[in-house]
Amino acid sequence: MSIAFTLKKVISGFLMPLSIGLIFALIGLYYLYKNSYKKAKIFLTFSIVWIVIVSYSPISNLLLIPLETKYSKLENIPKDVKHILLLGADIQNRGWEALRLYHKIPNSKIITSGYKGDKNIPEAIRTANILIELGIPKKDIILHPKPKDTKEEAIKIKEVLKDTPFILVTSHYHMPRAIALFNKEGLYPIPAPTNELREDYLNFLSMPSGDYLNNTEIALHEYIGLLWSKLRNQI
Secondary structure (H helix, E strand, C coil), X not given: CCHHHHHHHHHHHHCCHHHHHHHHHHHHHHHHHXXXXXXXXXXHHHHHHHHXXXXXXXXXXXXXXXXXXXXXXXXXXXXXXXXXXXCCCCHHHHHHHHHHHHHHCCCCEEEEECCCCCCCXXXXXXXXXXXXXXXXXXXXXXXXXXXCCHHHHHHHHHHHHCCCCCXXXXXXXXXXXXXXXXXXXXXXXXXEEECCCCCCCCCCCCCCCHHHXXXXXXXXXXXXXXXXXXXXXXC
């Protein structure tokens, strides 16, 4: 595993909203045990207010809107495109979109992607096994078990498909970065976004919740990913 890939994971982990809130809480506790009550109050108050803000529906929605409104669900499905690239192991959301397209396009193939990470079996193989259980013939599944991220997948697809058109299935929030990474490799996939997280309206009366915190973390992860890709000239 490359140092850059590991560094990206570590940095993004520390920059997540919950991590930031916990870091400030720990600093506050440190000052509390040091009997520096004024500083403790400042850091603990900031920690609580911060977690409330990032767990608030309008905040998560505002962060998701620029990511999730750039591409729409694929309704006019091209019949002459035979390859469907399914990014990641999100079979509950992305997988169903890949299945929908597979059954709409005659003689199509689903490409599963993802390395093993801390698991024994790569994501690509785990996803393929589920697709087979759902009735997809093994011959219609192409495995890409080596790519660790979307950039590596773009490079792999370029090697395998060359200029052959294909459909790209990933979450709405990830599609802008994915398309940018593929475009950099000279590839122009047909976007088929799924798993939209944002709500249709800003509910200012909502209470903070773990779901909204998760949405905020997902959005910030994408923005960090976009920044990282730009800094490394990947997009």
